[in-house]
Amino acid sequence: MLAVFDGVRTVTLASVTLRLILALICGGLVGLERAYKRRPAGFRTHILICLGAAMTTLTSQYLYLVMHYYTDMARLGAQVVAGIGFIGAGTIIVTRQQRVKGLTTAAGLWASAIIGLALGGGFYEGGILATLMILIAEVVFSRIEYHVLDHVPEVNLYMEYTNKDCLENVLKLYRELDLNILNMEITRSRGSKKHNACAIFTLRLNKRAPIERVIERVSSTEGVILAQEL
Numbered sequence: 001m002l003a004v005f006d007g008v009r010t011v012t013l014a015s016v017t018l019r020l021i022l023a024l025i026c027g028g029l030v031g032l033e034r035a036y037k038r039r040p041a042g043f044r045t046h047i048l049i050c051l052g053a054a055m056t057t058l059t060s061q062y063l064y065l066v067m068h069y070y071t072d073m074a075r076l077g078a079q080v081v082a083g084i085g086f087i088g089a090g091t092i093i094v095t096r097q098q099r100v101k102g103l104t105t106a107a108g109l110w111a112s113a114i115i116g117l118a119l120g121g122g123f124y125e126g127g128i129l130a131t132l133m134i135l136i137a138e139v140v141f142s143r144i145e146y147h148v149l150d151h152v153p154e155v156n157l158y159m160e161y162t163n164k165d166c167l168e169n170v171l172k173l174y175r176e177l178d179l180n181i182l183n184m185e186i187t188r189s190r191g192s193k194k195h196n197a198c199a200i201f202t203l204r205l206n207k208r209a210p211i212e213r214v215i216e217r218v219s220s221t222e223g224v225i226l227a228q229e230l
Helices: 003-008 013-036 043-066 074-090 103-120 124-149 164-176 211-219
Strands: 154-161 180-187 197-204 224-229
Touching: 003 013, 003 124, 013 043, 013 103, 013 124, 043 074, 043 103, 074 103, 103 124, 154 164, 154 211, 164 180, 164 197, 164 211, 211 224
Parallel strands: none
Antiparallel strands: 154 197, 154 224, 180 197
């Protein structure tokens, strides 16, 4: 452990102030990245969760070390780990195209709570390092992820269409482009009065038919209302 933090590991006014300030900064850094990408839980939400988790650990330590209530100091922190799931679940949605969104934001909220618990307990090194690694994962690794997704051989394509003949024409187009249909799911479309059917295709692409060209060709097929990658 770093010796520079040795003087502020006990529960004093200076250590409490430092822990809460670090919780505010670290939670704010994680939330700032989410807010920049216009995600549901952003800057202030992450700060409040990180501060609240830090105060939970501080309260446990205060009750045990100062008030001499000899209870399990980890009990309150355990409730934070479990309870943050309710907030995280509220950021996860499933669109009518069966696309799941908000998982990264929910994971970020959970991680912010853990950072707050660490900083509130005086584990400064762990909280700061975790914050830096989360930012690396969300800022740097996300670019790697997007690059990989641009070159994946299999994609999910969502299509809304008007009639059976349109679906048959799209299947014929896939054969012309030499695309392999790995899976196909046909359901009723919701939320629109102009069409009543949709399909989700899992396709294996080839070099002469990138996803942009496939979507363009499918969208231009008569009867197709919407075509997009999931």
